[in-house]
Amino acid sequence: MDKKQVPDIVVARLPIYLQTLKMLEKEGEYTTSSKDLGKRIGISAAQIRKDLSHFGEFGKQGTGYSISYLIEQLESILQVNGVWNMALVGVGFLGHAIANFKGFANHGFQIKCVFDADPQKIGSKVGEFTILDSAKMEEIIRSEKIKVAMITVDAIHAQAVAELLVKSGVKAILNYAPVTLNLPKDIRIQYIDPIIELQHMTYYFQD
Amino acid sequence: MDKKQVPDIVVARLPIYLQTLKMLEKEGEYTTSSKDLGKRIGISAAQIRKDLSHFGEFGKQGTGYSISYLIEQLESILQVNGVWNMALVGVGFLGHAIANFKGFANHGFQIKCVFDADPQKIGSKVGEFTILDSAKMEEIIRSEKIKVAMITVDAIHAQAVAELLVKSGVKAILNYAPVTLNLPKDIRIQYIDPIIELQHMTYYFQD
DNA sequence: TAGATTGTTAATCGATTAACAATC
DNA sequence: TAGATTGTTAATCGATTAACAATC
Known part of the structure; x- marks a missing residue:
C-alpha cells in the first residue's frame, strides 16, 4: 500500500484533528461530530469527513464519533502510538x-x-x-x-x-x-x- | 484594490522567496532566475514566475531578476520595509x-x-x-x-x-x-x- | 546573432464543497 | 418514529504545470 495515495494536505490536518480531540477528551467529552470539530478547527464538516474517509470509517450515522476511538485511530495512522x-x-x-x-x-x-x-x-x-x-x-x-x-x-x-x-x-x-x-x-x-x-x-x- | 484577489497560498510563499533572495545577496550574488530560485527552494520555476506575476513584472527576459530589486519589491508587497x-x-x-x-x-x-x-x-x-x-x-x-x-x-x-x-x-x-x-x-x-x-x-x- | 529567461495562456491536475442516500 | 450525522459521489472551484511568443 503506497502512502502517496493520500494527499499530503490531508495528512497535515490529521495532527490538528488529533490535538483538538485530545482537548475535547480532557474537557470530559465522549463524542463529537464532524460539524462540531469543524467549527472548533475552523474548517468545513465535509472536509473532515472526506479526510477521514481516506483511512476508514470511524463514525456512526446519527451520533458522530467516539472521541477516544478516533484518537486511537489517528494515533495509529500517524504512527504516534509509540514513542x-x-x-x-x-x-x-x-x-x-x-x-x-x-x-x-x-x-x-x-x-x-x-x-x-x-x-x-x-x-x-x-x-x-x-x-x-x-x-x-x-x-x-x-x-x-x-x-x-x-x-x-x-x-x-x-x-x-x-x-x-x-x-x-x-x-x-x-x-x-x-x-x-x-x-x-x-x-x-x-x-x-x-x-x-x-x-x-x-x-x-x-x- | 481588494487583496483577496491573490491566493493566500501564493502570499505564503513570498516570505520564502524573500528569505532565499536575502541569502543569495549575502553570498554576493547580484542576479538570479526563476529556475535557480526554484531549485534552491524546491519548487518549479513556473510557479515562482506565476506567483510574482500577481504583483507586477520584476524580471528581464534572458537575464532573470536583480536580487536587490526583487528583495525591495517583496519587502514592499509584504509591508516589511518598515518595522x-x-x-x-x-x-x-x-x-x-x-x-x-x-x-x-x-x-x-x-x-x-x-x-x-x-x-x-x-x-x-x-x-x-x-x-x-x-x-x-x-x-x-x-x-x-x-x-x-x-x-x-x-x-x-x-x-x-x-x-x-x-x-x-x-x-x-x-x-x-x-x-x-x-x-x-x-x-x-x-x-x-x-x-x-x-x-x-x-x-x-x-x- | 544565439541563448537564456521572462510573463502569460491554456491545459491539466488536484482539493473542496454541496448534496444525499444510508442508517444510527 | 423523527432527527442527526455519517461516508460518498459528482460538481465546483482553485492551483500547478507545460508551452511559447516576446525580448533581453
Missing part, C-alpha cells in the same frame, strides 16, 4: 528552550540526545541532558537508531548538519534554522520559522 | 527564548513589550525587557498601537489571551500555544507547533 526518540542539534536560546520543553512526551516524542559543536558547551547540562559533541553525532545517532531530529543551529550551519543527520540515518527533520534544506526526497522536512509566518500576516494589513 | 512593534505574552521557557531572539530586527519586526500574569515574574527582566503585568495588557498595547502579538502561554490560557489582544487592537497573532484559536475573521493567525509538524512527518515512516 520516537529524537536528537536536538544546536543549543542556543531556542535549543535550550526546546531541551527543557516537557510537552513532547504525551504526543509520541522524546528527546534522547542533544548536540552542540561549541567546546564551551560540550559536557555541560541543558535540562536533563548532557550536551554531546557534534563530532560524535553520526556515531551516536546511528547506534541509538534515531530517526527524527530537530535543527536549532544557525542558518549557515543548517545544511551541513542536515546532511550529516541524513548520513546518520535520520529520516525526518524539524528545521528551525531560517533556510530551505536540500536533501534526498525520501527525507521528510518541516520548517518552523516565526519570521516567515509574521511576514505572511503583515501582507494583509490595511495600508 | 512592526510586537507584544509577547507568556514568559515560560519558550517566551524567554523568543524575548532573547535577535533575529526579528532585520526582517521588519521588533518586540516592544513582554507580558506575564505571574506576580513572581512581573517586574523582573527577560532579555532587555522588563516583564509587564498582563492586567495592564489592553491599556499598554492600545496606547503603543501594537498590531502584532506572539502568544506563548499555556494552551488553556491562549484563547482568553487572544481575545484580549484582539480587544486591544491586535490584528495578527503568532500562536505558539497548541490550540486552534477562534477569533473574528479579520484577525490573521499563524500557528507554530512542533508536535503538529512532527506528527505530520511520522505518518510517512516505513512500517
